Amino acid sequence: MRVGPVGFRIGSDWHAPIAALDALYRDYPRPEFADYSFRLEAVSPWRRRVRPSVRVAGDYWLPDASPLPLAQGLLAAEMGMNLQVALGHRRHLLLHAAVVARGDRAILMSGVSGAGKSTLALMLSHRGWRFLGDEFAMIDPDTGLAHPFPRPVSLKNESLSLIPEGCRTGPLLTGTPKGDVRHVAPPAAAIAAMDEPARPALVIFPRFGFPSALSGLAPTETFMRLTQASTNYVAMGEAGFQALTRLRAQVPAVALDYPDGEAGVAAVEALWEAL
Secondary structure (H helix, E strand, O other), X not given: OEEOOEEEEEEEOOHHHHHHHHHHOOOOOOOOOOOEEEEEEEOOHHHHOOOOEEEEEEOOOOOOOOOEEHHHHHHHHHHHHHHHHHHHOOOOEEEEEEEEEEOOEEEEEEOOOOOOHHHHHHHHHOOOOEEEEOOEEEEOOOOOOEEOOOOOEEEEXXXXXXXXXXXXXXXXXXXXXOEEEEEEOOOHHHHHOOOOOEEEEEEEEEEXXXXXXXXXXXXXXXXXXXXXXXXXXXXXXXXXXXXXXXXXXXXXXXXXXXXXXXHHHHHHHHHHHHO
C-alpha cells in the first residue's frame, strides 16, 4: 500500500495482522511497486502457534527489539512502517511531528510521546483542518514543503475518550508498552489529498496536562528542538542542515502548554488567526 510518497509491502506469518491492516487502510492506494518491504514473523517456528510472538524483519529492523504478542500484531505492523521510514528514508527531512493544514499552509506540532500532538491533530482534522500526518513531518529539502504522510492516528489511554463520533477505528490493543492503544483512520479527505503538499507556516511544541501558557522560542532553541525531533537529520548531511536552517529561519515557533484537548484546539486556532 502507499501512504503519501512512500509505498510499503507487508507480509506476515499470520492472517490476522494483514486483515487488520486491510480494514484500517482500505481507502489507501495499492501500488505495483514498494519502497520498503518488511514481514511480521514468529521469533521461532513453534512460536507461530504456541504463545505466538511477533517480530519485525525486513529492509530495516532492530535485532534487539522485544517481540510483541500476536494480539498486538497491528501495532507491530505500524512499528514496522515507522522503522522503514525512520531508518531508510532520505528523500525528505523527517521530523517527529503531527501536521495539519488549512489551504496550502501547514502547522507542524512536534513533541515527545504524550505531548498530545496526535490528539490535537485528530481533533483539528474534524474541525475543518486537513490532516497530513501524526508520526512524521516530511520536509522536501529542495522546496521546504511538507508532504503528507497521513497514516491512522495512534491514540493512547486517556485520549481514547476523545475519538470523534463516526470514526473508523482499529481494535483496542491492551497491555502494550504504552498502555491501551487504538488506531483511528484519518478522514477520507486527508487520504484523497495526500499528494498535495503544504508550506509550513507555524511550528508548535505542545505540552499536554499543564496550565495554559504560551511562549515564543529563540531561533537557537527552535533549531535544537528540531534536530532532536528528526530521525534522519544527521544522515542527510548538508541537505538536512539546509532544510532545517530554512525552516527555522522562515517559520515562527512557539511552545504551548495546555490542560486539555479543547483548550489546546482553541489555542492552536487562536495562533493561526494571529499569523
